[in-house]
Amino acid sequence: MPSSLITLATFLIYSWLVQLPLNIRSVGAVTYSATYLPYNAPKKSETGQTGTNQCGTKSSQDSECQNAYLNALDDFCLWAPPANTSSYGDxxxxxxxxxxVAWCMRDGYGTRLIPPGAIKGAHFVRTPYYVQVTGVGDLTSMNIPKGDDGGELDPHGYDGLGNPIGGLVFGTPYNGTLRQFHEWTNFMSSNAFCFRVCPDGPLAPTYCEHIYDTLGCGWNMPGNYSEGFSSCEGDPTQPMGVYTYKGANGVVTTSTFHQGDPSTPSAHPAAKSSSCTYFATLSAYNDNAPAATPTASLLPSSVSASLSRVSVTSVAAVSSESTASVASVTSIASTSKPTGGSSPTSTTSSHTGAAPASIDRGSLLATLTMGLTSLLFGFWAISRI
Structure with missing residues (x-):
């Protein structure tokens, strides 16, 4: 047999053996390059970060803390500007x-406090795949200019460093255990907000997708955007941008929308919610009531940061219903742009805590088929020697 054919067969087998573990790894568990808790976070977790992740416990309206929390209806934070001007003007x-920087409803995180009266409506929903809070208010008191249609904040950003750069998100909404949320998305405007966090897992990047930054809250996070307050358990909505169809022949197909496609599909409807409790006001909201004292299982005894979930008894309850009302909302458009240039709609850049790129199952299947064919041909060629 010609040596060139032997070389080709060997190369094909080698290529397949090298390629296979790479593809197997791509469908395995999602991993991250760093995981922190508030007490062991570095001063700055990313290059170019303007704030800090070592925030202490003393809240201040001058705080540069870039740690946010999403725990409960009356214990969450939002991202907003540190001042009412910027290098671009407003x-x-x-x-x-x-x-x-982080603006929070509770004292004790070393952040700024959301001013009393700024939040007119907030609706907290916990599902197996994500926790989110959606709402409305006058957010101009958080340095967002009146009339600003807003934009998206997420842990990726166009440069892979996150928006804000170095922003970390923590919370205790699942079993009271403090954790870092590596995947999250937050839309902010002058009069509405939505914030979703996803616990680590294979579906976290899907349910907290960050590439639809011009489509706003209503499209990315269907939910209740009315005035008033509620806390619910819920089913997850379908992931943003993913659509499943059942044809007349019974065959189910799934398609993924990409921002910039000729036609933008409608937002998914909000999923069912249950075990809802409604509130007239958040009675302890920003009256300097600290978050509950952490237990030893969350933090070492030398750390006094208040990081555990706040009891719902701090909220003035009105009624409890089996289902929550869902109000429609006009999506918050985003005019987000990166510093120094235009932003692509997605990024594959890696960074501290970044998730790997999402898996293209069609490409993976094609790769497996091609690899198997190469492997069989290689063995056949060698058998002919």
């Missing part, structure tokens, strides 16, 4: 996305 979200 402080609209598009101009400040890389330098936002």
């Amino acid at each position: 402080s609209k979200i598009a101009n400040t996305e890389q330098i936002e």
Whole structure:
């Protein structure tokens, strides 16, 4: 047999053996390059970060803390500008996305406090795949200019460093256990907000997708955007941008929308919710009531940061219903742009805590088929020697 054919057969087998484990790894568990808790986070977790992740416990309206929390209806944070001006002029979200700081409803995190009265409506929903809070208010008191249509904040950003750069998100909504959420998305405007966090797992990047940054809250996070307050358990909505259809022949197909496609599909309807409790006001909201004292299982005894979930008894209850009302909302458009240029709609850049790129199952199947064919041909060629 010619030596060239032997070489080709050997190369094909080698290529397949090298390629196979790479594809197997791509469908395995999602991994991250760093995981922190508030007490062991570095001063700055990313290059170019303007704020800090070592925030202590003393809240201040001058805080540069870039740690946010999503725990409960009356214990969550939002990202917003640190000042009412920026290097671009005003402080609209598009101009400040890389330098936002955390504004929280509870004292004790070392952040700024959301001013009393700013939140007119907040609706907390916990599902197996994500926790989210959606709502409305006058967010101009958080340095967002009146009339700003807003934009998206997420842990990726156009440069892979996150918006804000170095922003970390923590919470205790699942079993009271403090964790870092590596996947999250937050849309902010001058009059509405939505914030979703996803616990680590294979579906976290899907349910907290970050590439639909011009489509706003209503499209990305269907939910209740009315005034008033509620806390519910819920089923997950379908992931943003993923659509499943059942044809007349009974065959189910799934398609993925990409921002910029000729036609934008409608938002998914909000999923069912249950075990809802409704509230007239958040009675302890920003009256300097600290978050509950952490237990030893969350933090070492030398750390006094208040990080555990706040009891719902701090909220003035009105009624409890089996289902929650869902109000329609006009999506918050985003005019986000990166510092120094235009932003692509997605990024594959890696960074501290970044998720790997999502899996293209069609490409993976094609790769497996091609590899198996190469493997069989290689063995056949060698057998002919």
